[in-house]
Amino acid sequence: MTCKTVNIPEVGNVSVNDSGQMHVVLRGAVCPSCSTSTPLLAAGVYTGEAVDMLDYGIIFISSYSDVTSATDGLSLEQSHDGTNWDFTDVYTVPAATGKIYAIQPAARYFRVKYTNGGTDQTAFRLQVVLKKTNSLPTSHRLQDTLIDDDDASLVKSILSAKDPTGDYVNINSTSSSNLRVTDAENGLAIAKGDVTNTTFIHKFGNAPDFDTGDSPVTIWDGANDASLDEMQYNYSTTAAIDSLSSSNAGDTQDIEIQGLDSNYDLVTQTITLTGQTRAALSTSLIRVFRLKNVGSTDLAGSAYVYENTAISGGVPTDTTKVRAMIENGNNQTLMAVYTIPNGYTGYMRDWYAATSGASRDSAYVIDLYARPFGQVFQLKHKSALNDTGSTYIQHKYEEPEKFTEKTDIEMRVTLADASKTAASVSGGFDIVLIQN
Numbered sequence: 001m002t003c004k005t006v007n008i009p010e011v012g013n014v015s016v017n018d019s020g021q022m023h024v025v026l027r028g029a030v031c032p033s034c035s036t037s038t039p040l041l042a043a044g045v046y047t048g049e050a051v052d053m054l055d056y057g058i059i060f061i062s063s064y065s066d067v068t069s070a071t072d073g074l075s076l077e078q079s080h081d082g083t084n085w086d087f088t089d090v091y092t093v094p095a096a097t098g099k100i101y102a103i104q105p106a107a108r109y110f111r112v113k114y115t116n117g118g119t120d121q122t123a124f125r126l127q128v129v130l131k132k133t134n135s136l137p138t139s140h141r142l143q144d145t146l147i148d149d150d151d152a153s154l155v156k157s158i159l160s161a162k163d164p165t166g167d168y169v170n171i172n173s174t175s176s177s178n179l180r181v182t183d184a185e186n187g188l189a190i191a192k193g194d195v196t197n198t199t200f201i202h203k204f205g206n207a208p209d210f211d212t213g214d215s216p217v218t219i220w221d222g223a224n225d226a227s228l229d230e231m232q233y234n235y236s237t238t239a240a241i242d243s244l245s246s247s248n249a250g251d252t253q254d255i256e257i258q259g260l261d262s263n264y265d266l267v268t269q270t271i272t273l274t275g276q277t278r279a280a281l282s283t284s285l286i287r288v289f290r291l292k293n294v295g296s297t298d299l300a301g302s303a304y305v306y307e308n309t310a311i312s313g314g315v316p317t318d319t320t321k322v323r324a325m326i327e328n329g330n331n332q333t334l335m336a337v338y339t340i341p342n343g344y345t346g347y348m349r350d351w352y353a354a355t356s357g358a359s360r361d362s363a364y365v366i367d368l369y370a371r372p373f374g375q376v377f378q379l380k381h382k383s384a385l386n387d388t389g390s391t392y393i394q395h396k397y398e399e400p401e402k403f404t405e406k407t408d409i410e411m412r413v414t415l416a417d418a419s420k421t422a423a424s425v426s427g428g429f430d431i432v433l434i435q436n
Contacts, residue, residue, distance in 0.1 A: 031128040034112045039121035043070065046126065048112040050082040053105035056130040061101045061112060066123040069093040073115040078107040085111070091149045101151040187349075190432060197435035203289070204428030205336030207231075207413060208327070211421045215414040216367070219353075219427040220335035221325050227302065230319050233337055233410060238262070240307040241285040241323050245314040248301025249275040255295075255303055255326075257281065259288035264342035264406045270294060273303065276314030281305075287339045287408075288324040293331040302328050336411035336427045340403050344433045347400035351411065351429035354392040355385050362386075363416040364425055366393070373406035384416075385425075405436070 034048030053059070063074060072090035079085045087107055093099055093114075112128055159171040159179075173179060190200040207223035214231040217223045222230035239262035244255060251273045261267045261283055269282050288305050301314065307321040316322055324333050340346040353366040368381040380401060385391045403409060411427040 028129050028131040031130055034110075035127040037125050039124045040114070040116035041120050042116060042118050044116045044121075046112075046114045048128065050079065050109045050111045051128075051130070052108060053078075053110050053130070054108060055132065056105060057133045058131045059103050059105060059110060060129040060131065061103075062098065062125075062127050062129075063093050063101075063114070064096075064098045064123070064125045065093060065116070065121055066096055067119045067121055068095040068117045070115040070117050073117065074101070075113040075115075076101065076103055077111050077113060078105065079109040079111075080107050082109040091151075093149070094147070099149075099151070187430075199433045201338065201431050201433060202428065203336055203338045203431070204334060204426070205411065206334040206424065206426045208424050210415065210423050212415045212418055212423075215416075216412045217414070217425075218337065219411045219413055219425060220337055221327050221330075221333060222319075222322060224327070225422075227327070228319050228322060228325060230322060233335075234320050234323070235408060236286050236307060236323060239284045239286040241288055241305060242281045243306050243308045243316075244271050244273065244279045244281060244303065245277065245311055245316075246273050246275055246299065246301045246303045247314045247328075248299070249314070251275055251299055251301050251303065253293050253295030253297060253299060255305075256290075256292040257285075257288060257305060257324075258290040258292075259285040260339055260341055262286055264339070266341045276311070278308070278311060285323075289333075289335065289338045291324050291326050291333045293326065299326060299328060299331060302326060334426075336429065338409050338429075338431065340405050340407045340409070340431075341433070342405050343436050344405055345436055346403040346407070346409075346431045346433055348397060348403065348409075349400050349430045349432060350394060350396040351381070351427065352392065352394040353383070353385060353411070353413070353425060353427040356424045356426065362420050362423060364423075365414040365416055366425075366427065367412045367414070368429070369410055369412060370403055371408040372404060377408070400432070403431075 031051050034051060036046050040046060061076060069092055071092050074091040074093050076089045077085040078087040089103060091101065114126055160168045161171055163169050187200060189195050190198050205219040206221065207217045207219045208221065209225045210217045210223050210231055211225065217231045218233035220233055222228040222233065252275065254270050254272050256268065256270050258268050264286065267283050267285060271279050271281055273279060291303060291305060293299055303326040304316060304322050305324045306316045309316050309318045309321045311317065324335065326333055351368060355364060364385040366383045366385060367379055369377045370380050371377040381395065383393060383395065385393060411429065413425045415423050
């Protein structure tokens with residue numbers, strides 16, 4: 001390809017190639033008033049002159065010194081008026097390492113200032129090149145080690161994703177300032193609150209003392225021949241659970257009560273025990289699935305939550321009215337009983353069961369039951385424990401078992417051997433709750 005020279009009036013001679021394209025060259029320029037090769041003494045300072053940047057699109061600064069600069073010794077400054085240098089980028093230049101920096105003019109004037117470290121230089125080269133158009137900024141090989149003072153481009157952006165409704169929403173960070181990208185099945189992420197509208201509940205219970213004739217037995221504190229002797233858990237049909245008391249007159253601890261109101265909405269309330277005298281709940285409940293002693297001293301007696309009825313020594317005389325109890329020494333309920341709250345769907349991830357107590361050479365049948373709202377209890381899983389000594393089983397769902405809102409869930413155990421006494425079985429399950 002050849003070029004020929006043509007004359008354009010009021011412009012002058014320009015080059016045009018064989019295709020009729022004008023040959024245009026936008027050359028860069030070295031800024032002599034902001035470049036130097038004179039070594040600096042220890043702590044010496046070089047300050048370049050101000051240069052007008054209106055005709056340039058990018059500034060390249062290359063620097064080499066045989067000694068390290070002062071901390072933030074390379075200062076790239078910009079100014080509106082050439083007097084007030086309000087905009088500054090600073091770098092610490094390492095020894096015997098050539099470094100290149102690139103910035104875009106954002107104000108009219110630019111100058112460079114370099115402050116040497118604590119040792120005299122024997123070699124120093126600082127050059128500023130001004131380019132008419134923007135260019136590729138400085139770059140690094142993948143194998144190069146990056147340092148804090150390498151040149152870098154600042155990129156700020158917002159990540160968005162399409163939600164199930166088709167709307168685009170911004171992706172936020174976690175409370176730990178990490179990018180909120182998480183596996184919804186990850187228990188730690190759920191427990192930390194990193195999964196939106198998702199919570200995690202662990203239910204565990206114990207049927208502490210039952211006999212063959214008591215079977216089937218709900219795995220909860222009330223299945224105890226020595227105390228409450230309510231082997232099958234009783235459910236309320238209305239929000240009539242309104243009372244709290246203890247079997248010990250000295251118990252005045254705060255008791256946290258977790259349950260569901262008349263709409264099956266989640267309610268957590270804290271009520272102070274008044275010994276063996278009934279204390280009223282602030283919100284009457286249709287379901288209770290956990291009590292906790294959140295006071296500063298252990299319970300001296302057993303605590304009961306129940307539908308209001310006559311009590312004797314703090315214990316309901318009609319034990320069928322009891323909906324939760326804390327046995328002395330536990331400070332919390334042990335009940336493998338739960339109801340999915342209104343507005344949620346529950347996904348059971350696993351359940352477990354274990355034997356203990358005197359009857360350790362017995363066969364136990366473990367059943368998981370669920371009662372969808374308005375229906376009857378349905379058997380969802382059946383297993384067995386049959387061993388001499390303590391035995392443990394755990395079932396993990398490959399695909400979680402799904403339960404709709406207001407579904408009652410409980411674990412039951414049947415002592416299959418004849419004429420066995422003082423049996424004890426523990427059990428529980430893990431459920432992920434997702435708000436509908």
